[in-house]
Amino acid sequence: MPFRDIYGQEHAIGLLNQAVHRDRMPHAWLFTGQANIGKYKTAVALAQKLNCRKGEKDACGECDYCLQIVEQNFLDYQVLIPDGKFIKIDQIRKALNWLHLHPDQAKKRVMILDGAQHLGREAANAFLKTLEEPAPHTLLILIAESSQQLPETIVSRCQQIRFRPLSEEISERILRQTTDLTKERIQLLSAFSMGSVNRNLAVRLEIMETVQKTAIVWLTTFSASTLEEMLRTCESWCKSKNEEWCLLLDFLETWFRDLTWLLHGLPEEKLINRNVNAGESRIKALRNSAGYFKQKQIYEIFSRIVQTRRAIELNANKSLAVESLCLHMYRIAV
């Protein structure tokens, strides 16, 4: 996929093009930004551009080198992803040995490290040595959601490019081109993808809708029986393979973000939950829900949602974390 097929990242691509054309390529790039916005695709497109046999301004996407890169079949190109939870030391050693060999066909060997935040400590140290003394014919592209997830020593040796969230218009365009979903569902998905294109969510659309409908009942009727039902459901969502708890946190984030907008009197067409399923509006439910909270409490719940997600990432007990968030919400509302 050449640069021209990547939408919404003109800024990043501009910087990369400049570096190539001025022959100012650093030995390591660090691409950061939220998931599913095109960081990996851009890294592949850069590898193509550097090796393409036909294209001039951009890779052609069709020559044997371009195709081999996409298929991860090109001798001077490797993609490293975590094996399990971490990128292991053996993986890194093997990859770094490969990287230091002289290129077979290309001018530079390109290695993409996707999920660089999963470098274990030992692996990060081994990697750091390569960054300190890079071989002349190598290019590394590290991909992570945020530079804060990586050791400062690694970040400072890379040239960072921050990728931007996608506009709703662009994520709708990408979903139109890559899925068979109806217009309404595409609108729903892009509203809830929060600046990215989450195709996994497309598969989970029905589960997502169930989670949202259930949560809206909780958020508009705070009663003793809601509380009981809420805690029971949270527990089963946390145990379920479908990971509904994750969709719940995503949804709560959009809900409380919308409540903030409502309380500030901002235009309704900007609400994420304005329209779902062909005209069925959630604005009434949002107004109803807003009656339970003061502005300060909404901000507080919003940050509790972020904290809950982070705690779970750091291995906190999922059920306990989600239930305590919901309890907190309930306590404020009644």
Ligand SMILES: [Zn+2]
């Ligand atoms: Zn090509």
